[in-house]
Amino acid sequence: xxxxxxxxxxxxxxxxxxxxxxxxxxxxxxxxxxxxxxxxxxxxxxxxxxxxxxxxxxxxxxxxxxxxxxxxxxxxxxxxxxxxxxxxxxxxxxxxxxxxxxxxxxxxxxxxxxxxxxxxxxxxxxxxxxxxxxxxxxxxxxxxxxxxxxxxxxxxxxxxxxxxxxxxxxxxx
Ligand SMILES: [Cu+2]
Numbered sequence: 340x341x342x343x344x345x346x347x348x349x350x351x352x353x354x355x356x357x358x359x360x361x362x363x364x365x366x367x368x369x370x371x372x373x374x375x376x377x378x379x380x381x382x383x384x385x386x387x388x389x390x391x392x393x394x395x396x397x398x399x400x401x402x403x404x405x406x407x408x409x410x411x412x413x414x415x416x417x418x419x420x421x422x423x424x425x426x427x428x429x430x431x432x433x434x435x436x437x438x439x440x441x442x443x444x445x446x447x448x449x450x451x452x453x454x455x456x457x458x459x460x461x462x463x464x465x466x467x468x469x470x471x472x473x474x475x476x477x478x479x480x481x482x483x484x485x486x487x488x489x490x491x492x493x494x495x496x497x498x499x500x501x502x503x504x505x506x507x508x509x510x511x512x
Contacts, residue, residue, distance in 0.1 A: 350503055373403030373476075375444075378455075384409040385417065387462045391469035401476040404447045406455075412441035415457045415467070419445070425454035425470060428463035450475040 376398060383389045385408040408417045417438040418424075424433030438445065447453065456468040 350500075373401075373405065375405045375407060376400075377407045377409060379409075385415055385457070385467075386410065387415070387457070387465060387467045390466065392466075395469045395471050398471075400447055400471050400473045402447060402450050402473060403476060404473070406445040406447065408438060408443040408445065408455075410441055412439065413459075415459050415462065417443050417445070418456050418458050420454050420456055422452070422454055422470075425456055425468060428456060428458075428461075428468075430456075430458050447471075447473045449473065 378385050379389050379391065379394060383394075408415075418430060418434055419436040419438070420430065421433035421435070424430060436445075445455075450473055452470060452472050454468070454470045456463040
């Protein structure tokens with residue numbers, strides 16, 4: 340019986356720890372949550388008469404965020420290009436990825452500088468382009484064994500919960 344009581348006490352501590360971990364997890368996911376950002380905002384979207392350079396300055400882009408380019412197909416497009424191609428608008432080389440669907444979801448997978456341009460007519464020359472600096476987010480900084488730690492604690496908690504139920508049953512019976 341004494342052993343069960345000791346187990347119950349450590350389970351209480353374990354429960355407190357789990358509650359704390361739960362709050363930490365919520366905080367962690369709130370910070371690390373990736374965002375979906377419509378380029379130009381819902382009013383302007385991806386068009387040839389908008390200043391995307393100043394628009395982009397309102398955001399802090401981090402790895403996992405998704406840029407949504409909304410436009411009439413063929414009226415515009417989105418090219419992910421190199422710095423040099425961004426500068427010259429010459430797409431004979433320096434093109435990483437081409438997007439042409441009109442509803443392009445571009446996931447920012449790497450912490451680096453991105454350059455986007457539209458290559459239809461002279462849109463790029465007239466300013467339909469912008470560059471963003473994507474930074475690593477919190478989740479990319481936390482080592483993988485953190486997950487194992489959480490899993491182990493979860494496992495211990497389940498064992499404690501079962502022991503707790505067993506303990507209550509013993510008391511009742
Ligand atoms: Cu365009």
